[in-house]
Amino acid sequence: xxxxxxFSPAWFVRGPHAQTIWGRLARPRxxxxxxxxxxxxxxxxxLVLDHLHGSPRIYFVLMHGLExxxxxxxxxxxxxxxxxxxxxxxxxxxxxxxxxxKNVFRMLPNRRPRFYHSGETEDFDFVxxxxxxxxxxxxxxxxxxxxxxxxxxxxxxxHPNQSIATAAATLSxxxxxxxxxxxxxxxxxxxxxxxFLRTLKKKVxxxxxxxxxxxxxxxxxxxxxxxxxxxxxxxxxAPLHGFKDADDYYTRSxxxxxLSRITTPTLCVNAEDDPFxxxxxxxRARAAASPSVEFVTTPYGGHVxxxxxxYPWKCVYWAEELVVDWLVRKASG
Numbered sequence: 001x002x003x004x005x006x007f008s009p010a011w012f013v014r015g016p017h018a019q020t021i022w023g024r025l026a027r028p029r030x031x032x033x034x035x036x037x038x039x040x041x042x043x044x045x046x047l048v049l050d051h052l053h054g055s056p057r058i059y060f061v062l063m064h065g066l067e068x069x070x071x072x073x074x075x076x077x078x079x080x081x082x083x084x085x086x087x088x089x090x091x092x093x094x095x096x097x098x099x100x101x102k103n104v105f106r107m108l109p110n111r112r113p114r115f116y117h118s119g120e121t122e123d124f125d126f127v128x129x130x131x132x133x134x135x136x137x138x139x140x141x142x143x144x145x146x147x148x149x150x151x152x153x154x155x156x157x158x159h160p161n162q163s164i165a166t167a168a169a170t171l172s173x174x175x176x177x178x179x180x181x182x183x184x185x186x187x188x189x190x191x192x193x194x195x196f197l198r199t200l201k202k203k204v205x206x207x208x209x210x211x212x213x214x215x216x217x218x219x220x221x222x223x224x225x226x227x228x229x230x231x232x233x234x235x236x237x238a239p240l241h242g243f244k245d246a247d248d249y250y251t252r253s254x255x256x257x258x259l260s261r262i263t264t265p266t267l268c269v270n271a272e273d274d275p276f277x278x279x280x281x282x283x284r285a286r287a288a289a290s291p292s293v294e295f296v297t298t299p300y301g302g303h304v305x306x307x308x309x310x311y312p313w314k315c316v317y318w319a320e321e322l323v324v325d326w327l328v329r330k331a332s333g
Contacts, residue, residue: 007298007318010309016273017188019302026312027073031080034070034091036101039130045112047123048098052079052089058331059138060089060324061128061165063148065172065304066118067199069099074145074171074304077317081324088138092127094120094148096203113211115203117237118147118177119253121155132164141327142168145304146276149173149268150255156266157258167330169267169323172304174277175259175285178250181229183278192275193229201226204236214240256281259289266293267326269319271301296322 013022034050041047050070052060060082064072070079070091082089093099094116116123124142132140142165144152149170156168174180184193204223208214217239226232233246243249268289270282286295298306306319 007301007306008308009300010307010312010315012312013305013307013315016271016275016300016302016305019271019273019300019305019307020192020275022307022315023073023077023305023317026315027077029071029073029076031076032083034079034101039127041123041126043112045095045110045114047095047127048093049127050091050093052083052091054083054088055086056088056135056138058085058087058328059131059135059140060087060327061124061131061140061142062089062091063124063142063144063152064091064094064097065146065148067097067196068145068148069093069097071099072145074317074320077320078143078324081320085324085328087328090127090131092124095123113207113214114240115207117241117249117253118150118174119154119249120241121151121158124151124155125159128164139166139331140164141166141331143170143323143327144168144173145171146173150175150177150253153255153262153266153268154253154258156264157255157261160261160263162264165264167265167267167327169269169327171269171319171323172274172276173255173268173270173285174281175254175256176250176278176281177254178247179278179281180276181233181246181250184276185228185230188275190227194227196229197226197232200232200236204240207240256285256288259285259293262290262292264292265330267296267323268293269296269306269323271298271303271306273300274303276303 037049039047064075095110096115150173223235230246238245238249308318309315
């Protein structure tokens, strides 16, 4: 199902790149008070969870995007809206993505020779089942942005008819990882990619230093020379996580192929001018999705942007308000 909602970008943040970048430069990274918990995964690694206190009647579980964390501005924005509704939430930090609360720009390392990727759903499955066991009366709803949204949609497709999450919503999911990686090799794409690769390369280099078993898997020189996602994923993501190569990783991890299996009420919010998303992929995602998946698309909004408002100091983050209201409504119905 497709719905085109009216969204008017702020006059001072016109264009897809301004919409994409503005929040990361202008928004605060500490909007709510969180309580941190570290849990041990079945394979002996550590996951860092940041909890927002509130009524557990509706309980939100949030997943950030590539190289994000619970301190990403859009996660903080979502948490602040949830807090206004009075509900509780857990923001899950992917492996190697947790930030030091005293310095949100410092990432905390993990214990295993791996990190995270777009198709990794086992950690989310572990966390959401853990939370359900603690709060069996809560109505759990899930949200994922970009990479986190891709993982959420894949998990929903892997678990049709699941009864853990009552509803789910995603923002700016790429759907087809291969097409997205190729798209980002053109135009302004390399500027975005270089920003992500700076921190990703440091993480992989640290893994190689810390874990001797990773040294035989990764050609560190080739990885450090990577200038595109495909080159990096071929050299690092794929061998570190058991994929044959980047193409195998993209094929097995893209949420596009899982959309038809989803039975949970799910909202996917995307902008047609998203610089990370080829337009034809959004069309293919709509065509492939089951009736349980509702698409909200706008002509503008960029990637995890959707910024409206009259004044730069009083922005409205339209999509974040939309997904929280939608999830509350679905969980309350």
